[in-house]
Amino acid sequence: MSLQNLSIRRKLILITMLTSSIALLLSSASFLIYDLISFRHLLTQDLTTQAEIIGYNSAAAMAFKDEPAATATLSALMVKGDIVAAVLYSPDGQMFAQYFRNDKTLPAFLPSRSQEKGYRFEGRYLEVWHDVTLNGERLGTLFLQSDMRQWSTRAKRYASICLVFVLISGFLAFLVSSKLQKVISGPIVHLEDTMRMVSAHKNYEVRAVKAYADEIGSLIDGFNTMLSDIQHRDTALRGANEELQTRTRELEEEISHRKQAQDELLKAKYVAEEASRAKSTFLANMSHELRTPLNAIIGYSEMLEEEAHDSATVETVQDLQKIRSAGKHLLALINDVLDLSKIEAGKMSLHLETFDVSGMIEEIVTTLQPAIEKNRNTLRVHLAEDVGMMQADITKVRQILFNLLSNACKFTDHGTISVDVDQSTEQGQDWLRFRVTDTGIGISAKQKENLFQEFVQADTSIARKYGGTGLGLAITHRFVQLMKGRIGVESQPGEGSSFTVHIPAQVKLEAVGPVQAEGDSDASDAIVEVRTGRDTILVIDDDAAVRELMSRFVGKLGFNVLTVASGEEGLRLAKQVRPVLITLDVVMPGCDGWSVLSKMKADSELSKIPVIMVTIVDNEPRGLDLGASNYLIKPVDRERLAVLIEKHRLNRFTTITRTNAVPVSRLSHGHKHGKVDVEVSGRESHDKNLTSRR
Amino acid sequence: MTKILLVEDNEMNRDMLSRRLQRRGYSVVIAHDGEQALSLAATEIPDLILMDISLPVMDGCEVTRRLKADKKTRHIPVIALTAHALVTDRVKAMNAGCDDYDTKPVEFIRLSDKIHNCLLEKKAR
Secondary structure, rough: HHHHHHHHHHHHHHHHHHHHHHHHHHHHHHHHHHHHHHHHHHHHHHEEEEHHHHHHHHHHHHHOOOOOHHHHHHHHHHHOOOEEEEEEEOOOOOOOEEEEEEOOOOOOOOOOOOOOOOEEEEEOOEEEEEEEOOOOOEEEEEEEEEOOOOHHHHHHHHHHHHHHHHHHHHHHHHHHHHHHHHHHHHHHHHHHHHHHHHHHHHOOOOOOOOOOOHHHHHHHHHHHHHHHHHHHHHHHHHHHHHHHHHHHHHHHHHHHHHHHHHHHHHHHHHHHHHHHHHHHHHHHHHHHHHHHHHHHHHHHHHHHHHHHHHHHHHHHHHHHHHHHHHHHHHHEEEEEEEHHHHHHEEEEEEEEEEHHHHHHHHHHHHHHHHHHHHHEEEEEEEEEOOOOOOEHHHHHHHHHHHHHHHHHHHOOOOEEEEEEEEEEOOOOOHHHEEEEEEEOOOOOOOHHHHHOOHHHOOOHHHHHHHOOOHHHHHHHHHHHHHHHEEEEEEEOOEEEEEEEEEEEOOOOOOOOOOOOOOOOOOOHEEEEEOOOOOEEEEEEEHHHHHHHHHHHHHHHHOOOOEEEEHHHHHHHHHHHHOOOEEEEEOOOOOOHHHHHHHHHHHHHOOOOOOOOEEEEOOOHHHHHHHHHEEEEEEOOOOHHHHHHHHHHHHHHOOOOOOOOOOOOOOOOOOOHOOOOEOOOOOOOOHHHHHHEEE | EEEEEEOOOHHHHHHHHHHHHHOOOEEEEEEEEEHHHHHHHHHHOOEEEEEEEOOOOOOHHHHHHHHHHEEEEEEEEEEEOOOOOOOOHHHHHHHHHHOOOOOOOOHHHHHHHHHHHHHHHHHHH
């Protein structure tokens, strides 16, 4: 374990011990050195003093050349254990007398001749040279050599004592630091424990205890503050969580409530739809029940009329005509009711075609002539010069004007009825405006409120006086709406009324996204009409005239028509559009009808689409062998084609439930071909018998 | 003389239509219901059948299907007559094998045109 990773406690002890030991050692060493130096100095002085004494004592012996006396004097040094050697040199440098502590062995380093006076350290020895003088005359030189035994003994003793003290003080330092380190490490360890407890048990209520107001104290304060914050947030979070759960529960309840409400609504919707269906069925049945006796009434009166022309009187004929016309009127009323129920059920279709407005007006005026003359009214028609063609559902436009004009005729006596037609542009769109003005009984402000509502006539008394179902204006209004137009009325009671109808010059069906024949070099050759909610029939024929005729004819049957001029293009579009039926010519440039047919029947995606061959080639067995459903030879028998198409449609129809999807798109080049059929919903085709009336 | 089988359950319509057809020079055989229609068609072999679709017991569609399934009567053109204005009835009738249809109340001129066309077509076959 490296030093850095030691615990705080150990670090503190270690630091304390190291510091104190170093200090102790340094101070001991300095004392020791000082003492030894001064002791040596003392020894030197001592030895010098002895040299002076001995020199003085031996001066006489030297002077008298009395060697034994000198030797005896030197021998006195025996008491000094540390004197290793003492030598007296004569002035000529010759050894005069000597003393050696160990007689047997002479010190090897004994100088052979005298040297300068003074002291010097030679190795382990201290040497003193002293001049022996008598009355100022130098008699010789004394040499003393000490082995400083006292000094080394003292040094050893000192060192031992120091060591013992260092050890003792080190031990004490260890004891003290072990006790005192707790002052620092204790709070830190406590803090650590607290921290561990918090993180282990996520218990944010625990607090570290602050022991002292030092840095660790502030650290603990900080830690506690932090804990409080966390605890606070934890509590807040828990609160928020609970709140959230409560809200979630509430939301879930709310959702289940709503779901329940939704279920109830759905149930109600279902009930309403059921009721609506029941109503529609009832109306259909009623119309059947009403039509059956009407059938007899109209039929018999017509028959009698025919017979009466030959035999009976004019009066009888006229009476029969009245019965017949009343019957037809009743039929028209029934048709109105049926129309309205169809509009309400969203089943009313629009059959757009381009027609001449003036021609249509002329036709209406002719038909209405008897009604106009009945009350001796005058009719004025004014067509603006710029009024030409329009694209709309001619039957419905005709009926709108019919209704308005017959109302005008009905409620005007000896007055003037005028029809004004002009064209205008609003918001980038061309509009045709039809205004029917009369000088009749007029409509009050109150009556206006319910004017366009079903079954409400301006006044119930009117029904008695003028007849009618009160459906005319409602149907008119719905028809106008159907063509995205608008209708308005201005009237003063007693002065007359003026109805204004605006219809787009080009009635459009809400486009849902045109599908175009891509990559077709000749755009006019590929006519693509796709409307949602309708089935598509693909016509493959290289003859433009046939394509045009087929597209008109098949379009009338209530289908989208897609025409292409080549077999290759036909195959490509068939995959793209998945028509419900394909009509196929045989003789075509490039890929002929036989190979197109074979490819279709070999393709799993297309093999189920029925193919009707329409060709001048009389080879029915080959066509049927290749998988064609039917084989028609040109010129085409339209009725037969219609029947075949109906049959194929029914096969699909039985599997399709009616949707309320609102329509409808048309697009691209269709309008070039004059007529465009579109229905609002369902796949019902219009019924000529219903829409031609009066 | 061209023979027409009129299948119609409503007495007044039956009477009226048959008289008018006779006035036009057709010979008319009358059936009140589907079963009678089937047996009369088999015995009389008319040139054309006018078939009311809403018949009691066996409806016109079913009768037509049976007629078209029978070798003896298959060739006889059938014109459906229906009071129902809905296209589904028309499709049903056509799918049952009717050659044409008309709605009631009958517009006699239109109906006689259809009869005429059907007969021509039959001759052409």
